[in-house]
Amino acid sequence: MYRTHTCGELRIEHAGQPVTLTGWVQTVRKFGSITFVDLRDRYGITQLLFNESLNAQLDAQPLGREFVIQVQGNAAERTNKNKNIPTGDIEIIVNNFTILNAAKTPPFTIADDTDGGDELRMKYRYLDLRRNLVKQNLELRYRVNRAARNFLDSxxxxxxxxxxxIKSTPEGARDFVVPSRMNANEFYALPQSPQTFKQLLMVSGYDRYYQIVKCFRDEDLRADRQPEFTQIDCEMSFVEQEDILNNFEDMTKYIFKEIKGIEFNEPFPRMTWDDAMEFYGNDKPDIRFEMKLVNLTKTVQGNGFKVFDEAEVVLAINAAGCAEYTRKQLDELTDWVKRPQIGMSGLIYARVGADGSIKSSVDKFFDEPKLKVWAELANARPGDLILVLAGKEEKTRKAASELRLEMGERLGLRDKNVFKPLWVIDFPLLEWAEEDNRWVARHHPFTSPKPEHIALMDDLSRYGEIKANAYDIVLNGTEIGGGSIRIFQRPLQEKMFAALGMSPEEAQHKFGFLLGAFEYGAPPHGGIAFGFDRLCSLLGGSETIRDFIAFPKNNSGRDVMLDAPSAIDDKQLAELRIDLVKEAKA
Amino acid sequence: MYRTHTCGELRIEHAGQPVTLTGWVQTVRKFGSITFVDLRDRYGITQLLFNESLNAQLDAQPLGREFVIQVQGNAAERTNKNKNIPTGDIEIIVNNFTILNAAKTPPFTIADDTDGGDELRMKYRYLDLRRNLVKQNLELRYRVNRAARNFLDSxxxxxxxxxxxIKSTPEGARDFVVPSRMNANEFYALPQSPQTFKQLLMVSGYDRYYQIVKCFRDEDLRADRQPEFTQIDCEMSFVEQEDILNNFEDMTKYIFKEIKGIEFNEPFPRMTWDDAMEFYGNDKPDIRFEMKLVNLTKTVQGNGFKVFDEAEVVLAINAAGCAEYTRKQLDELTDWVKRPQIGMSGLIYARVGADGSIKSSVDKFFDEPKLKVWAELANARPGDLILVLAGKEEKTRKAASELRLEMGERLGLRDKNVFKPLWVIDFPLLEWAEEDNRWVARHHPFTSPKPEHIALMDDLSRYGEIKANAYDIVLNGTEIGGGSIRIFQRPLQEKMFAALGMSPEEAQHKFGFLLGAFEYGAPPHGGIAFGFDRLCSLLGGSETIRDFIAFPKNNSGRDVMLDAPSAIDDKQLAELRIDLVKEAKA
Structure with a gap:
């Protein structure tokens, strides 16, 4: 063994002991014949003292940052103790040392507050991984993994x-495919999730399954999406939605307790998808703060104000305490809603003064009694600011949702150390995909409609009304998991495939194994999958999942450290019987 | 919840309680108005009693094998107890029942002793997974996984x-590749192991890493090889070989204790690769029995027996107690060594009679005093049979190894309930690959030569002599894991790549990231990977890893249940910018 102790282990009680340490040179500080070196490893930092006046060989001159060294010496009490680190009471009086490996000067500073840009740190990921911040993230990820396993095992x-x-069954996201050499001109696909397999395991009677597993989606990468990502994937038999929600609410609580020391004593709130859309404008409400959307449409129309009269919907939020917003601030907010990402044509506001009087940007059309109705509906009090958006239903609702989050942010209502989980339930079964000109599964094609809505599947005009036994768990405005009670009977599964525009032949070709399995005694079952990367990033208080992945890819799906993907040999192509097409096909 | 208890839960103390159970109909036995149904789930089997004379609705007639049902009733003490199952003291007097899902008659019997052939059971894997035997295998796998994690966590x-x-770096086995859509004409590869990543994690200071992880190799599938397989992959920093052997010997012992209740009180034996080849004829000796190979070459040559005189090597084994083998048995054994897989031209034997006299099949050339020397060297005693093979070194050694295993089998010396692990150490660094006409890495290109052998890397003629700090853990004649101390300095790694015939440019192109990493402070490190599938199959007492994989592929790499791999859409091909080559290229 190269060492007797780690760099995080020695305390005052070790003073006087001979020790051997190994690690990386963090800093070198020379004072005459004395040199202090901070030696770092995974476990901590220990101060080394090289005294050249005792022994000329103890010249620490050759040591540079990130050198890997082994030192023999004796632990000794420090005169100048460092209370900030657990090993701060001692230092090692070095007797001799060996350079195990030299190091070039790193291309960026290995510190929390690094000077390295994103691309540079990605290229030298093995150095970026040395930063304490990144190390803590990966340790957190490991602890979350263990906590989830412990809970599920128990x-x-x-x-x-x-x-x-597996088999490529394009439906939803795009598959990554793998050409088969042994089965020429055929391809495997990498799983987008183990969905059908976990259902088959239920059919096989395994009753309760889980896996923390990599999944793959070949989608255009929006910020903070990775082509490979990890799920905590779970399935249970003989359960109803209530059983799943309770079980995985318990798991979430367990993880929070283990990782953050936070106990949730109340059940997580539950909200229907309809309510989430109505009051928050999206299906993953951030409920760390209230500021619900208020529908003013009926109240405000017919007063001669064209913007309202021609709108499909008029929505307000109440920005509490913002009545004092300056003209400049309001203009800036107006510009904010006009940005292309939001796309509104303007912002109307009404200030509730300290005396209860109300002044709006549309006083011409709305007198004070009318504005008082707005205030009442929006629950606005003296000192509050009512912000109003009007326009097409979908766009306006989305804009109101964004504006709500923006105002929450500005008002400091989105503290990343406050955690507010909730369940969103009763999702629609289907949604209209404009680009494909057909109905697609909101969750996936194996999600069961609510039993009382099955009949609606016979009426194309009512597809949008069908609700599913599907649910998401949402944390601070981010979906961290989702699942459903599954279809477990062949006829209903066939009906579902048909609703998605699949012919019986296509359904049989793609999912024959599952349809077949449902004929041999399939139990009622359901499950959930948590986005493990996202869960970790929220627990770690970060916005980006990339910080919680040891070797992430960039936004073009490239691993810039490996330089992957890359060209492959002609020999490999020939063995796989594929040719490259140099230009994109028309 | 669909049930109050599982089918493995109820005991005599539950008698009188109302219960709801769900599960699969295992058997239906009708006696007049009484029908007994065995209801099965993951946890066990519970007997149900349907009494039609009490209630006409309790007609169990519609129930067939593998129907999924829910029953309400009362637990009651059985008059005719079944001592073979934990629930055998009680039965459920059914009050009412619901068919949750009907089942067609399964294509094969769902029982340990099934009538289904391999292909049929692969096609209906979801039914095969219901068999108790397969379920126990997957449970064992899960328990081994947990045990390994618990140990490594601790x-x-x-x-x-x-x-x-990742990046395709063809070297060793063939990669599976994944065409990139976003980076046209470029490919990812699926990892054959996380080798370079775990080494980078050591460079990053993570000190101790593990992962239970899927790996991929696109090799022609010999029996019982899978294109995707699972490793317990581990790496440690600041360690020497001794540290790794001790740590993973402890892990192996821990797993055996947890899974089999077996305690190994002695350290695992260690054997050099040279000794393994010398005394067992292969590098994964089955040491459940002795019967070492004995080299008779020098002893027997020069006696005018051409077969021996012209042989590179003459090897004997002593089949204890087999002197009574009949002529027919010996002829059969001779045929056995002449089979193409073994390929010897004949088998010589010498019987040691009860009185110590020796008779051989080559008495013409060897008189009794000479044969006594054979017996002495082979440690043969009265009643033993000496079997001798002669020929080319490599083939004869392999044949002797196979003959030894065959005789061990015939003599009942290879009890699958006896476990004899050992370490094989000091593997050669390189081996000559006839087909490629070059030296290849015996383990992989990152394995370090023994320091005292590094100088030999400058002398091509002595490549075969270079030993590595590489080791395998072998159990009952099967390698269950292997690893090495790694190269951690750029110059040595470059030397190694050069020894493998890689130009500096090629080395940089393929492994530049690793060479680069070694320049920024790489610690000494080493590791090991266990073949998880194989370890499970040995612990489970089975020959075939397929029995321990939920959804295995067949020998053509096909998943016959999914029918994968399969053709993909022209649209998918176009997006990936690849064309299929219908005929294999010349």
């Missing part, structure tokens, strides 16, 4: 591995 | 996920 879930080389 | 190893979409 509840009788079995970790069962499902295959990575 | 020793400070961190589970860190490494990427699946």
């Amino acid at each position: 509840r009788g879930f079995m970790d069962i591995e499902t295959p990575f080389l | 020793r400070g190893f961190m589970d860190i996920e490494t990427p699946f979409l």
